[in-house]
Amino acid sequence: MWQVIVSMIGVLAHRVSAHGGALNYTVGETWYPGYDPYGDQTMQDSADWMVQRKWITNDPIFETSNHSLSCNTPGNPARSYIPITAGQNITAAYAYWVHTVGPMIAWLAHCANDANDCTTFDSSTADWFKIGQKGLLEGSIETGVWFQKAFSHWDGSPSLWSETIPKSLKPGKYLIRHEIISLHSANKPQFYPECAHLDVKGSGEAAKAPGKEYLVKIPGVWSMDQPEINLDIYQPEVSTRTEYIIPGPSVWTGS
Numbered sequence: 001m002w003q004v005i006v007s008m009i010g011v012l013a014h015r016v017s018a019h020g021g022a023l024n025y026t027v028g029e030t031w032y033p034g035y036d037p038y039g040d041q042t043m044q045d046s047a048d049w050m051v052q053r054k055w056i057t058n059d060p061i062f063e064t065s066n067h068s069l070s071c072n073t074p075g076n077p078a079r080s081y082i083p084i085t086a087g088q089n090i091t092a093a094y095a096y097w098v099h100t101v102g103p104m105i106a107w108l109a110h111c112a113n114d115a116n117d118c119t120t121f122d123s124s125t126a127d128w129f130k131i132g133q134k135g136l137l138e139g140s141i142e143t144g145v146w147f148q149k150a151f152s153h154w155d156g157s158p159s160l161w162s163e164t165i166p167k168s169l170k171p172g173k174y175l176i177r178h179e180i181i182s183l184h185s186a187n188k189p190q191f192y193p194e195c196a197h198l199d200v201k202g203s204g205e206a207a208k209a210p211g212k213e214y215l216v217k218i219p220g221v222w223s224m225d226q227p228e229i230n231l232d233i234y235q236p237e238v239s240t241r242t243e244y245i246i247p248g249p250s251v252w253t254g255s
């Protein structure tokens, strides 16, 4: 539990920079601390309990082609895994999330090397699929309530984002990637991705990788040619719209 506290302190100390990310995870009642970008790197790099890939700044990524878009900067593999059974929820915990506009997407990718070993898997080769996403809940694009706004507590208590691992997912080792896309700067989207390692148990029979229509490379899935990514939310014809279609492939629910 002390690791959790350390992570939260790290964010308190640096929240002036006004960004953030997924700091910890919970499955059931168990907390799994992530990498504190402002904590002791030497300690965390050698930590056998680490389940989250390394990230060293909570600044956003601006370029849709940036190599770090897959698992942040530098994205080095962790040594451990979060155990989870297909059908269970995993919750990502954020603190002081300050942005309010834009979608949030949870992705999985099978660690598709010979040993099915995420600790040696290159995320740039991953075939990612969505398992859940949250968008505009009510109102209009500029002033309405997005999940990104609704989930944030603003007081330092953990802001929680839960998604379900599809029940029919075949057991194995997977990357999970939580991505917040913030759209408050006109035509300058901000991407906040973090990755963790999952050891999925269960009796699922569905393919390790869902059908091709669900799979994307990251970077690759986003581009400045997409009107949902490259937009000015303050332009009247955009700001007043009450529908925002989250771009990318459909969510794979496993059925």
Ligand SMILES: [Cu+2]
Pocket: 017, 018, 019, 020, 060, 099
């Ligand atoms: Cu920010």
